[in-house]
Amino acid sequence: MRQGGIVGPFPSARGRLADGAISQPATDWEQRYRRTVIISDTVATACVVGAIGDFFGARDAANWHEKWGILAFGTQLLVLGALAVSRAWAPAVLGQGAEEFRRLGRSLFTATVVLALGGIALTSRNIKLWIFVAIPAIALVTMTERYLLRLWLHKQRNEGRCLRPVLAAGSPATVRDLINRTRKFPHLGWRVEAVCTTDGRGIDGEQGGLDGDQLDGVPVIGLLEDVAKHVRHDGYRVVAVTPDPHWSPHRLQRLAWNLEGSDAEMIVAPVLMEVAGPRLHVDAVLGIPLLRVSMPTFSGGRRAIKGVVDRLGATILLVVLAPLMLLVGLLVLMDSRGGAIYRQRRVGKDGREFTIVKFRTMVTGAHGARADLADRNEGAGLLFKLRRDPRVTRVGAVLRRYSLDELPQLFNVLTGSMSLVGPRPPLPEESAAYGPDIRRRLLVKPGLTGLxxxxxxxxxxxxxAVRLDLRYVEDWSLALDTVILWKTLRAVLHGQGAY
Structure with missing residues (x-):
């Protein structure tokens, strides 16, 4: 059996459980990162409160202590207390997706409500300053500070540091999928370091152990019944339970009990692997915990809000980007013969066709020459793509790399045939070859950007690509749209996968 499950440049002190087994409650980097976040939040809050207090207090220095000092100190104390109560500093959420910012926002909202109620109770006339100026300023500064810290953390994880050691337990096929996903997205902070399966063997059927079977380079160290024992002795921080017939409700409950006191986080992957986000709810019915899956929303109030945001956002972007779009159009005209705008039929919501507009990136008549290049296709599935397409112009190659050719699609968003965020708009010949499952992409408007x-x-x-589009269709939310729009800027600047 492998000892010392934590691997990397951040060793941690070991403790002992009540039964004498070795435990590793947290790695050093987790403790240091949490302390850094707490100190940063405290300093940021103190700086904002101090700056506001100094500015307004200087105008009424005689009554500073009575009118401003107590409120300033109380606001800072209230914000930090709300962060602690809402568990916004919990190691499990720091650097982990949107939940970190959700808890931060919930904490600040709670502080605002308590501050407002306190102001009403004390009949304070100065409370509006702290509600409408101080709290929003604290939110802006702390969220920016958290984002910068997360960028640093993700950089460390991409270099193989600051990763949480994971013991995966389930069928070899589902564990392999988990291993591949953690390697593809290291910024999430997981590294699968050991595997337990039903029979202690991997897919190849060799006996597990120190010199035995490996699953994609990860050692298979034992049976599913041995998970808790390995966690207690090797100090894994996460136990990832993947689907396997072995996992009955009683066995999962027993595993949760056996992990008590080990500080390991137990995470169970549901059978519905691609359903996540706001559609999953845990309800207690007749004392039985049930996973309730709500229906995806394709209409209603939230979709109406999305439509308003689409048109408003497209209008603002068209106004702001008008000089750039004019320059790009002139460069396209100067580079090769033909118009600056290229029009093409695409398939939108409910299978309705529409005309998409883009800056022209190919020579005139490029679509007719596609048949001659069919044997050189490098695209996946139904897509036709060439990394070095001879039809692409010099200016067109630059436009494609940074997605500038897609800017005119803002007019499609403005007219309602597209959305700012959604699945990729397919060609008619592509959609004609769709099976029933893939056709679910057409239940929503295609997007200028997407997963x-x-x-x-x-x-x-x-x-x-299909899995990501279907995941968006199933799990859509306004929050997901916001995250995608934010990450699109970085993806465009890097130009990865654009040709």
């Missing part, structure tokens, strides 16, 4: 845009674009396999 495919921020996840590798043309470098994705056909199956992965």
């Amino acid at each position: 495919w845009q921020i996840s590798g674009r043309s470098d994705l396999s056909w199956e992965e």
